[in-house]
Amino acid sequence: MCRRLARMSGQSLFARLEPLLPRVRRPVQYVGGEGNSIVKPWDAAVVRWALMYPDAYEVGLPNQGLQILYEILNEQPDVLAERTYSVWPDLEALLREHDLPQFTVDAHRAVGDFDLFGVSFSTELGYTNLLTALDLAGIPLHADRRDDTHPLVIAGGHAAFNPEPIAAFVDAVVLGDGEQAVLGISDVVRAWKSEGAPGGRTELLARLARRQLVYVPAFFDVTYRADARIEAVRPNRSDIPARPSKHTLSDLDSWPYPKAPLVPLAETVHERMSVEIFRGCTRGCRFCQAGMITRPVRERNIETIGAMVDAGLRATGFNEVGLLSLSSADHTEIGTIATELADRYENDKVSLSLPSTRVDAFNVTLANEFSRSGRRSGLTFAPEGGSERLRRVINKMVSAEDLVRTVSTAYAHGWRQVKLYFMCGLPTETDEDVLEIADLARQVIRAGRKASGHRDIRATVSIGGFVPKAHTPFQWAAQASPEVIDARLKLLRDTVRADKEIARAVGFRYHDGRPGAIEGLLARGDRRVGTVIERVWREGGRFDGWTEHFSFERWERACAAELEPLGASLDWFTTREREEREVLPWDHLDAGLDRDWLWADWQEALRGVELDDCRWTPCYDCGVCPTMGTDTQIGPTGRSLLPVIGVSAGGPAAGGGPKPVDGSDPSPVGSAAPA
Amino acid sequence: MPRQPEGPPPPPVVARVRVRFAKRGRLRFLSHRDVARAFERGLRRAQVPMAYSAGFNPHPRISWVGAAPTGAASEAEYVEFALSAPVEPESLRSALDASLPPGLDVLRVVPAGGAPLAERIDASRWQVRLPGVAEPVLRDAVAELLRRDGVEVERATKDGRRRFDVRPAVILADCRAENDTCAILELVARHTTPAVRPDDVLTALDVVAGLRPSAPPEPTRLEQGRLLEDGTLADPLAPDRNDAGRLVGKSSA
Numbered sequence: 001m002c003r004r005l006a007r008m009s010g011q012s013l014f015a016r017l018e019p020l021l022p023r024v025r026r027p028v029q030y031v032g033g034e035g036n037s038i039v040k041p042w043d044a045a046v047v048r049w050a051l052m053y054p055d056a057y058e059v060g061l062p063n064q065g066l067q068i069l070y071e072i073l074n075e076q077p078d079v080l081a082e083r084t085y086s087v088w089p090d091l092e093a094l095l096r097e098h099d100l101p102q103f104t105v106d107a108h109r110a111v112g113d114f115d116l117f118g119v120s121f122s123t124e125l126g127y128t129n130l131l132t133a134l135d136l137a138g139i140p141l142h143a144d145r146r147d148d149t150h151p152l153v154i155a156g157g158h159a160a161f162n163p164e165p166i167a168a169f170v171d172a173v174v175l176g177d178g179e180q181a182v183l184g185i186s187d188v189v190r191a192w193k194s195e196g197a198p199g200g201r202t203e204l205l206a207r208l209a210r211r212q213l214v215y216v217p218a219f220f221d222v223t224y225r226a227d228a229r230i231e232a233v234r235p236n237r238s239d240i241p242a243r244p245s246k247h248t249l250s251d252l253d254s255w256p257y258p259k260a261p262l263v264p265l266a267e268t269v270h271e272r273m274s275v276e277i278f279r280g281c282t283r284g285c286r287f288c289q290a291g292m293i294t295r296p297v298r299e300r301n302i303e304t305i306g307a308m309v310d311a312g313l314r315a316t317g318f319n320e321v322g323l324l325s326l327s328s329a330d331h332t333e334i335g336t337i338a339t340e341l342a343d344r345y346e347n348d349k350v351s352l353s354l355p356s357t358r359v360d361a362f363n364v365t366l367a368n369e370f371s372r373s374g375r376r377s378g379l380t381f382a383p384e385g386g387s388e389r390l391r392r393v394i395n396k397m398v399s400a401e402d403l404v405r406t407v408s409t410a411y412a413h414g415w416r417q418v419k420l421y422f423m424c425g426l427p428t429e430t431d432e433d434v435l436e437i438a439d440l441a442r443q444v445i446r447a448g449r450k451a452s453g454h455r456d457i458r459a460t461v462s463i464g465g466f467v468p469k470a471h472t473p474f475q476w477a478a479q480a481s482p483e484v485i486d487a488r489l490k491l492l493r494d495t496v497r498a499d500k501e502i503a504r505a506v507g508f509r510y511h512d513g514r515p516g517a518i519e520g521l522l523a524r525g526d527r528r529v530g531t532v533i534e535r536v537w538r539e540g541g542r543f544d545g546w547t548e549h550f551s552f553e554r555w556e557r558a559c560a561a562e563l564e565p566l567g568a569s570l571d572w573f574t575t576r577e578r579e580e581r582e583v584l585p586w587d588h589l590d591a592g593l594d595r596d597w598l599w600a601d602w603q604e605a606l607r608g609v610e611l612d613d614c615r616w617t618p619c620y621d622c623g624v625c626p627t628m629g630t631d632t633q634i635g636p637t638g639r640s641l642l643p644v645i646g647v648s649a650g651g652p653a654a655g656g657g658p659k660p661v662d663g664s665d666p667s668p669v670g671s672a673a674p675a
Numbered sequence: 676m677p678r679q680p681e682g683p684p685p686p687p688v689v690a691r692v693r694v695r696f697a698k699r700g701r702l703r704f705l706s707h708r709d710v711a712r713a714f715e716r717g718l719r720r721a722q723v724p725m726a727y728s729a730g731f732n733p734h735p736r737i738s739w740v741g742a743a744p745t746g747a748a749s750e751a752e753y754v755e756f757a758l759s760a761p762v763e764p765e766s767l768r769s770a771l772d773a774s775l776p777p778g779l780d781v782l783r784v785v786p787a788g789g790a791p792l793a794e795r796i797d798a799s800r801w802q803v804r805l806p807g808v809a810e811p812v813l814r815d816a817v818a819e820l821l822r823r824d825g826v827e828v829e830r831a832t833k834d835g836r837r838r839f840d841v842r843p844a845v846i847l848a849d850c851r852a853e854n855d856t857c858a859i860l861e862l863v864a865r866h867t868t869p870a871v872r873p874d875d876v877l878t879a880l881d882v883v884a885g886l887r888p889s890a891p892p893e894p895t896r897l898e899q900g901r902l903l904e905d906g907t908l909a910d911p912l913a914p915d916r917n918d919a920g921r922l923v924g925k926s927s928a
């Protein structure tokens with residue numbers, strides 16, 4: 001196939017793809033045709049986006065960020081957006097054998113035909129999948145090898161807040177909320193194309209950077225010191241901002257997306273509809289990157305939420321709704337929302353869920369509302385740290401008494417199982433801190449037996465390895481090595497097993513710590529880590545978020561080959577604590593957080609000093625609101641759900657079921673949503 | 676004391692309807708589970724008054740009759756719904772059809788009566804497009820298959836590899852040419868256990884005559900029903916069809 005000729009054709013490749021599909025696993029994931037998906041004529045659009053979630057379809061399809069951007073872009077009359085996901089190795093091999101490119105699932109067009117290729121990263125472990133997609137699309141892996149016939153490759157998502165490890169592979173990066181950014185980018189591309197594409201892609205990128213829409217890695221040079229640390233990151237043009245900054249969407253009530261969520265034909269990891277009830281979190285958990293980079297808190301009000309739930313259910317036929325946010329029980333009107341939604345859907349076989357892990361009795365009350373007539377299987381609480389001391393370090397203030405009181409309430413209300421979530425490898429952590437998890441588990445089981453009146457009580461202790469992330473107070477911290485984490489968890493497991501009282505009541509879940517080391521490398525890496533990613537990919541690295549595909553040895557080998565000649569290493573990037581004045585790879589990117597505040601908070605962490613939530617106490621000047629010109633937007637508004645018309649009233653009216661989508665009704669959204 | 680679901684028990688079943696639908700085009704890649712999920716959502720969107728099972732986790736009462744395999748298209752899939760309110764069959768048909776993705780097309784809805792659907796279906800008529808296979812080659816292979824008394828094939832199932840005889844299920848096998856490079860196989864297959872599918876018949880053609888299509892075959896189920904003496908199939912909805920047009924539920928109440 002001649003790629004150059006094919007470009008701009010936008011032709012469907014389905015006829016050539018179809019004969020390959022019976023030969024791959026679960027072909028339905030590649031056929032498109034989802035409910036509420038949109039296919040526009042190629043020639044009717046001036047600006048064309050291919051949007052990718054760089055993981056398998058079953059994980060990528062439910063991603064709210066991508067669904068939001070897909071719908072917003074397609075609402076523009078002269079903009080077209082289609083979706084693409086990572087193909088599994090079986091199809092990758094067939095595409096290569098038959099000379100077929102990375103394709104979109106909507107109209108099965110070649111990704112290389114589009115103007116823009118936007119890739120949303122929730123996790124750093126998707127980086128090798130980006131390279132597969134670029135290579136299959138016929139787009140040179142390195143941005144500096146691309147010419148005007150290639151799409152602009154734009155990264156977004158939480159992981160893109162430190163995009164330096166993939167700086168060589170992307171043309172531009174969107175920081176923060178993507179809704180307005182993608183529209184702004186489309187405007188610039190439209191104008192540039194209508195002028196006849198003056199100055200080629202470099203001029204286009206410069207315009208985007210000048211308009212403060214994107215960060216263009218190529219417009220910044222990085223120099224290094226003899227000890228391998230970064231000396232400086234400086235812009236190499238004078239006409240662009242020296243500190244690209246994040247986008248913050250204000251007034252989420254005006255952006256009730258997705259209005260018509262996608263309804264997949266294939267089975268996916270979340271078989272439900274999601275409504276994002278607020279964005280941002282100021283609880284100030286020091287390990288939590290999502291909480292830091294999505295500030296300030298911006299709530300949707302109860303009316304918008306009610307309308308989004310209603311319209312989304314009508315448009316999709318889903319029977320489960322998740323009310324998403326970083327800490328859903330914190331919504332100022334959550335009590336009313338829970339009661340009124342539960343009332344509204346009581347007889348409709350719609351189940352509601354609130355993915356909240358807050359340790360308090362109110363949270364149990366909310367869960368009770370949502371399970372009035374449903375099964376009460378399990379509730380999850382996240383104390384995160386095993387000891388009270390450690391919980392002060394991470395600013396997750398929950399006492400053992402709080403936890404016992406909360407789980408007692410849960411068991412007394414008929415909940416059968418409690419899941420407790422902890423992290424291991426936190427800064428200052430010792431063996432003793434981790435062993436206190438066993439004490440907590442014992443207290444929980446005892447409380448459960450007492451509250452429920454029977455012995456058959458179960459709790460699951462689920463433990464994740466802590467990975468320090470950019471733009472958090474722990475960005476300077478040393479990451480614990482997989483060996484340290486594994487040893488501590490073995491100790492904990494042995495302790496629990498040796499305790500006859502609880503051994504059989506406590507389930508223990510812990511995943512291999514080694515992917516966490518690689519996640520840490522990619523999360524705090526600089527541009528030199530790009531060569532590691534590329535080497536791993538060339539040696540077959542794919543789907544690193546999947547245990548059966550992840551190879552730690554492959555990453556170790558690549559680190560040794562690429563980093564050690566530079567005086568760095570996997571350990572240097574992960575287990576090394578940084579000093580205050582060390583230039584961090586992402587320091588030139590503005591997430592709104594004041595660096596001095598982050599450092600001060602890191603010092604407070606080491607002293608075990610807590611910090612309150614700025615929603616209920618005075619602002620502590622983290623920097624976000626003044627820097628970004630935003631404000632915390634919370635209720636309560638004192639309003640109620642608006643009544644909905646004719647939910648499940650009567651049978652199918654003669655003349656067709658309710659057709660989805662007219663665009664006027666607000667509907668669902670889910671988790672935070674950068675490009 | 677374990678919790679009981681609150682509220683009244685589910686409303687009683689007042690009617691049942693039988694539905695014939697097609698699985699077409701790219702939706703042939705749907706598995707049975709995918710089809711079932713799409714129907715549950717489509718029924719909700721169309722606001723069909725389904726009857727539900729009791730308990731904490733109520734399910735709409737839907738009975739499926741043997742589904743076409745993943746990758747096979749079909750013009751003749753059948754399903755039965757239990758309803759909690761009377762419904763006019765044609766409005767149910769058009770409402771449900773509009774609520775399902777294009778490619779899952781609702782062809783006919785009739786009130787259910789008489790014998791269970793499963794008792795009215797014991798065979799399928801298939802058409803298999805064989806791109807890359809010339810008609811004379813197929814004709815010879817089919818003749819060889821029909822000459823045999825038994826042909827064992829193997830297929831990977833959920834419970835490991837299974838061996839079974841294809842031959843008794845094959846009632847009729849006819850060949851045509853779509854053009855010089857694409858043959859069409861028309862099959863009537865009795866529903867045996869395990870169900871013999873078109874790909875099993877193709878495996879058998881490989882076993883007896885070394886037929887190996889260079890491109891994936893494209894099977895479509897054209898009909899299901901009771902096998903008659905002359906090799907044709909009786910329409911399983913024919914006995915119900917006289918009732919069509921009546922308000923389902925009213926008549927059976």
Ligand code: SF4
Nearest residue numbers: 614619620622624625
């Ligand atoms: S600037 Fe103040 S009010 Fe705004 S998020 Fe930071 S601490 Fe909270």
